[in-house]
Amino acid sequence: MGLKKYSLFGAFILLVGALIFSGCGKDTNKDTLKVGAMSYAETLEPTENYFSWGIVRYGIGENLVKFDDSMKPQPWIASSWSVGDDYKTWTFSINDKVNFSNGRKVTAQAVKESLERTFEKSKRAKSFFAYDSMEANGQTLTIHTDKVYPNLPGLLGDPLFLIVDVQSERDGRDFSKEGPIATGPYVPISFTKERIELDKNENYWDGDVGFKHVVVDSINDVNSRAMALQAGDIDMAVNIAAGEYGLFKDNKDYIIEETPSLRVVMVRMNHNGYLNDINVRRALVAGADRENYAKKLFKDTFVAGRTPLPPSLNYGYNDIKIPETYNVERAKALLAQSGWVDTDGDGYVDKDGKKLRLNFYTYTARPEVILYAEALQVDYKKIGIDVNVEIVDSSVVDKVTRSGDYDLAITSVSTASTGSPVWFLKQYWGSNIDGSNPTNVSGFSNPKYDELLALAETTVDDTQRYNAIVEAQQILLDDSASLFLGYPKINMICKSYIKGLKISPSEYYIITKDLKKE
Template sequence: MKKPFSLIMAACLAVSLLAGCGSNTPAQAPAADSGSNASWQEVSADRKVMTIGDTTFNSENWEETVDPHRTYNGWACIRYGIGETLVHYTDTMELEPWLAKSWENDGNCTWTITLQDNVTFSNGRKMDGNAVKQCLEHLLANHDRAPSDTKITDIKADGQVLTIITSEPNPALMNYLGDPYGCIIDVDASDFDKGIVIGTGPYVVKDMVTDDHLTLTKNENYWNGTPRIDELTIRTLSDGDTLSAALQAGDIDAAYGMAYEAYPNFENDDYQFSSIQTSRAFFASMNMTSPIIQDAAVRKAIAMGINKEGFVKTMLDGHGVPANGAFPNGFSNFGGEKVTTENYDPEGAKEVLEKAGWVDNDGDGIREKDGVKLSIRWLTYPSRQELPLLAESVQATLKEIGMDVDINCTANRREFLADMNSWDIYASALVTAPSGDPQYFFTTSCMPGMSYNFGAYENKEVSAMIEELSTEFDTAKRGELAVRLQQAILDDNAFVFCSFLQMNMISKSNVTGYTAHASDYYQVTADLDIN
């Protein structure tokens, strides 16, 4: 980690970006010789404009567009107020009605969903059963995860009532339909080639340039209140130092993903914080195809050699929560406090490695076995500010037990993930319970062949429990299965859960309605305002 060089580069980027940004300019001021008597203040006085800097709206995070039917692009669709889902999550991650007024299940494979009566898409089309049916069918035909998540085999529409049939009992169906990919859009009016969709939310896409910006205007047909901002720009600022400089300079009005070290710059009356703990976990996935990771002693020593409390206290300045399992402590009935994991124990880790034959024969501080150095290739990415810091912390503590960590922190992580021979551990950030239900994490990350099972983890007993979880309706039994599943993957040391995000969104003091939510979804709502 060459911090001086990175800081210089960040400063240069900030200067160039801020110089050309002009993000608070809603329209060009009249030229001096234009003949217009309107002043700049008069031109802009009747319009409210706002700019939010965001580190995550980029292709690196699989958020290239706002099309919810494409990989993880639905996060941008729902975050920025373009799309809405049938159900909404409270900050305790309970389901509540949103575009759906009510729903019920027959105890087996049939769900009946009654839609709200007064919802229109931003183009004025009524959101009825046929429109939602068309949307869900397009989702199932195009999305990579939705078919296996929802298990929907048939949809019927009758006025404002949908009847959904699943291939097998799916107790988490409504939870999955609250996922960002479940945003209800007008399929006929959306431009899927450009990744721009027509939703029911308070804002409409005006302009979008991937990895640069998204410009939105208010939805004049919004069904649930009056949006207060006339024009809103989401500006991609993936570098934390640049984001901080932009907010201090007044080129943006609010920020998502601010670096912790920059917080003191905003702890005054000119700014405000909105904070909440989330289930976004920062964790390491073991590459189970890597010969060195296949050694159970190495995996165990890694788990024992990572100082989670030290990472949160020192590297995150206390802005986070150390993790035990896949879910935060106190999270419903399957929180991490219900499982046991390896504690930070460097001396114990050394003993584990010694017994397994990993010793430092040449005295260079790094252990060897059968002529192979104990060197771990750690793959991660920079857009989540915690991840480079985690890599730096792990590199230091694992060196203490005789393990070398070679860090590859790259925005191009997809290329390396595709080559299983190029990395040993992948550290990422994932909301493990985005629907308030434990099933999501296990199906996406622990089942063979699934989208987030990057390390090719496979355990037949775990797979069997996931299958059981997927058809269990009883809430208490689902919680028990989730605890058993967490314990099984922790016993395998297939994952090391390091911390959970304490999310902080920062805005100027004249901004209202910019509120952090536990689901990490609803960033832009009709209540967002600037004075």
């Protein structure tokens, strides 16, 4: 079947983009930074969906900790922390210099109220950790967790736990429309899905802020984003795709920051329908030419997929056994073992009078996932599977995967958003038998896998944690629980007059106080 598309690509977009951007004047104002990025939020409520990522990325909010390039938590709003002998009592010292953007001091009580708000409003919060109690005394916050979490500071580094002024909400501020009162170098002054405008936080606690005003435009089409940067209508672009990368490389007018990411692009498989059959899942894995996608489709801006976790995390990437690699004949044989053969000569396998037809959801915000889906559609036709690709908004993909109303869904996911991959592995494949893991509605459940993740989550022994994570990945691969397509490199590109550009593997810190225009 053909592609069902809900967005426009190709020549039409290029033409429209050219007309739009040719009408925009170049902004040489040193006080203003213009950024082109993918859409990231429908509201500014940090506990809704994953919108907290945008709030941290664009300099509005900050966490107790900040990750360095090795994804180790470093002091941020918390100046230091310690843990008791029971590994369940954590004490955080709140930096005495930190103020909210409204000038109110950030005390331990304010941090406590912010964290309590997050747990009250976000179902995701308890998937990170749970606590028995919290106590605030001056600038000291004590958290008593329900069990051992050796990586609690890292868990608190996820943008979901950014620190907001709850009192401002009680006083009438609408976080959803106006944005939270937080501690970052910039404050939102207007917001739509298409654009957010920010002003310098006059009460910023951590030094000079580079711009008086920042504009972030949502430019989802990669061609238009590249054209906007070329035309000078934006100063900086977040993630330029492989096809446009060459326009800026080795060009003195641009600065490129690139790093291997912590992301994996993966195909989630719903085990409750046709894919309840492991032979069908294995055939889907064997039918995917991942090496070719990385080299030809993405021109080596991706590393070909093997394991759930990328090589940048070094959890057995080169040592884990890979049960299925690209092999068209192997894929056909696996399907035949389960009775899926082409009986009518139309090129598609069938059984009991029904063709093996799968619905495949992908979304518009990340162009690489669409390219992957289209390539897979072609390759799966070679093994006789009819795949219908539906390109929709990311919120639709989130809805269908949470409801279980899908066969295949492709997504790009950060595997170590907290400095450890345990949360990622648990969220997508941890058992949901008792409803404790609403993110996993795929039907995958493995008691041994759950035991390994529980061990990795609580052990203070690094070797024990490493071995548990490696073994858990092997279980996913042996079961063909999902298809791991590749690991992207991430980039930011700016005009050469922008200084202070730095990319982080976490992808959290994009607009920082250090950016300035010369």
